[in-house]
Amino acid sequence: MDHRRRTPGLSSLSSRGLQNHHYTSHGAALRTRNAQSLETQLSVFQSLLHNFALTHSKDIRANPAFRAEFARMCSALNIDFLASSYHRDNKGAEAKGGESIWAQLLGGSVNDFYFNLGVLIVEECRATRSENGGLISVSDLKTRILKGRGIGGGMEVSDDDIKRAVDSLAPLGSCFSIMKIGHRSLIRSVPKELNTDQSTVLEAIQVLGYVTVSMLQINLSWERPRAHAVVEDLMADSLVWVDTQAGENEYWSPAFITAATSAT
Amino acid sequence: MTTASPLPSNFSATSTLPPGATAPSSLPFIPQYSFPPFFTLQPVASTRSSQLSSWSTHIQSYCQHNRIFSLTLVDALNTPLFHNAQIHRRLNLRDAKVILAWMASAEGGNRAEFISTSTTKSKKAASGEEDGGKCWIYWRRPEEWAAALEEWVDRTGQKGTVLTLYEIVEGDASLKEEFWNMDEDLLRKSLAVCVRRGKAQIFGGEGSEGVKFF
Structure with a gap:
């Protein structure tokens, strides 16, 4: 009885096991097929991107506008080519020999470009720190890089490039960041927060070119000691320079040296 | 441009610009x-x-x-x-x-x-x-001028010949060199560096010196 009853039970168990097994194998087959087709698609996409990057690598390197578009396309496709070069990506299969996709595709030229630019930015910020207190306008930085004293200098870059390069410095834990004063972007290379009064004064300088204590008194209705304290603070940090040849002392921001040149 | 100086010519800021110089x-x-x-x-x-x-x-x-x-x-x-x-x-x-x-x-x-x-x-x-x-x-320091002079003498094959100071700074041969029209006192200073390095020897008296590079 027991025996008989058990037999169908067992056979049903084994058949269910068999079924399960079939399902699993079929699923696995489907998955592999899926993966395979994805892989093919990916490799096709990669080779296309590769070709694109190769045929246009000159443009990518030479033309800032084009480079910005290319970078935008990549970020739209959710490819962070800056990250992909130092994260040894976990999709490892594509990265033969441990190289990142981008280093492999472009011979390292695109992500290296941003790293090089990052290095140049750090160099320029360091070089000018005593002059401008660690605050430099992006446009000023661009002209400096264009003049290129450092290694790999003398290249034309766009604001977008500089933003990306500064972002790429983030993993270093350094204090490089882009801040906005008025409608101008500035790169700050010192770990210092400006207080509201200081930012207000810098903003006024950016609009008017310079400020004087009485201008601050009139326009911001500040008390004289307050206006004085703010400019003294800024001066101590090399964030403004004093000009004593205009009657009342004028305070100018060295972050806009080149901007001042073009304005006058 | 003139940095008009009331001093004797050997101390004045250079007043004659070389032909290539621009405003x-x-x-x-x-x-x-x-x-x-x-x-x-x-x-x-x-x-x-x-x-x-x-x-x-x-x-x-x-x-x-x-x-x-x-x-x-x-x-x-x-x-x-x-x-x-x-x-x-x-x-x-x-x-x-x-x-x-x-x-x-x-x-x-x-x-x-x-x-x-x-x-x-x-x-x-x-x-x-x-x-x-x-x-x-010193946009070039005397040592740097000395090196430039030595290099020029070497390049133009004038080693062993006696050159006058005038020849060096005013001559046609050095027209394209940076030291053309150089202040004579500065030239003496620079040549003194060459002498100290044992690269040159100065002959003659004040005002009519000649210099020979080895």
């Missing part, structure tokens, strides 16, 4: 030159040191461009070097002296040297105020 307006001034506070010596130490080195760069490139080998500060204050007429800013004498003193220091790379008035052949004009008023601007 000072075409000189690419450093960006700070158009920045008004640049003409006020900054009170904050770190800012000031950066300002001093910018001034040094500015003075050197200006002098190199205009082939100026020495400056008389009092006169130079009215030239575009220290006076930016466009933005109506000028450097005052005291600040200019501070800058040149910095350039003359080791920190400033010894890029200038004051000429003490007592040893000069010039009339002792107002010696108190004159003190430190004149100086060499």
